[in-house]
Amino acid sequence: MEHTLILSSILFAAGLMTVIVKRNAIMVLIGIELMLNAANLNLVFFNRNNPALSGHFFALFVIVVAVCEAAVGLAIVLRVYKYYQTSIPDQLTELKD
Amino acid sequence: MSLISLALYIFEALAGAAALGILLVRNVFHAALLLIVCLISLAGVFVIYNAEFIAVTQILVYAGGVLVLIVFGIMLSSRIAGKPLVVTNQYVLPASLAGILSAGILIKLFSEQPFAQQPGALPGNPMNQTGIALMRDYVLPFEIAGILLLIALIGAAVTASSFYSKKQ
CATH class of the missing domain: 1.20.120.1200 (NADH-ubiquinone/plastoquinone oxidoreductase chain 6, subunit NuoJ)
Structure with missing residues (x-):
């Protein structure tokens, strides 16, 4: 049993629990980053003896997509916070004015 | 060790x-x-x-x-x-159930597989090979990632700015 795989499982579970538990949209984004990093850790770990480096490139593109997600998500969070004065995801149930 | x-x-x-x-x-x-x-x-x-x-x-x-x-x-x-x-915090019991179950299932599935390789050095220079492969084999995903970053950053700036919302 490899300890790195245990670490990635713990990271994924901590991210999942952060997404469900916290009543704040920024904490939900932090939890999503944790889950993406757990996937990245698995990709890098399984690529450790592969000379084609395909896992590294997959991890690289995962990082790029995570950056896009964080930028757009935080912009939406700020916008919603200015409008509704709340960032609790359960209370945002309306789209129109 | x-x-x-x-x-x-x-x-x-x-x-x-x-x-x-x-x-x-x-x-x-x-x-x-x-x-x-x-x-x-x-x-x-x-x-x-x-x-x-x-x-x-x-x-x-x-x-x-x-x-x-x-x-x-x-x-x-x-x-x-x-x-x-x-x-x-909210939903503490369902969240801990989901977290413990997912971690347990992942650890159990990982522990059933043999991954008996030690981390060793890859042949050649990994940074050199990364650059060559990024410009040769993965050049299309690389460019698409650049376009995706540009779109996402412009969209985030437009979404977060208060210029367009005050005009209406």
Whole structure:
């Protein structure tokens, strides 16, 4: 049993629990980053003896997509916070004015 | 135990402790600082597993970019309300059930498979091979990733700015 795989499982579970538990949209984004990093850790770990480096490139593109997600998500969070004065995801149930 | 495996254990313990701290801490700003600790420890793990380029990208992009974005988001949204961002918890029992079940299933599935290879050095220069493969085999995903970043950053700037919302 490899300890790195245990670490990635713990990271994924901590991210999942952060997404469900916290009543704040920024904490939900932090939890999503944790889950993406757990996937990245698995990709890098399984690529450790592969000379084609395909896992590294997959991890690289995962990082790029995570950056896009964080930028757009935080912009939406700020916008919603200015409008509704709340960032609790359960209370945002309306789209129109 | 060699020095490299000792460093690997230390980085992994730091990353796991920081992730559990994000789960347990109440202040959003402290959670962002713990996320920095977790990401930099993971960069150290990536260096030990011969992924230097991923480690440098992790530090530059995550610890330098995403964390600044998150800290900006925390500071801006706490300035509007005028109170510190202390979050409360909800759905604690279902979340702990989901977390413990997913971690248990993942650890059980991983422990049934034999992964008996030690981390060894890849043949050749990994950074050199990364650059060559990125410009030769993966050039189309590379360019698409650049376009995706441009679209996402323009969209985030337009969404977050108050210029277009005041005109209506």
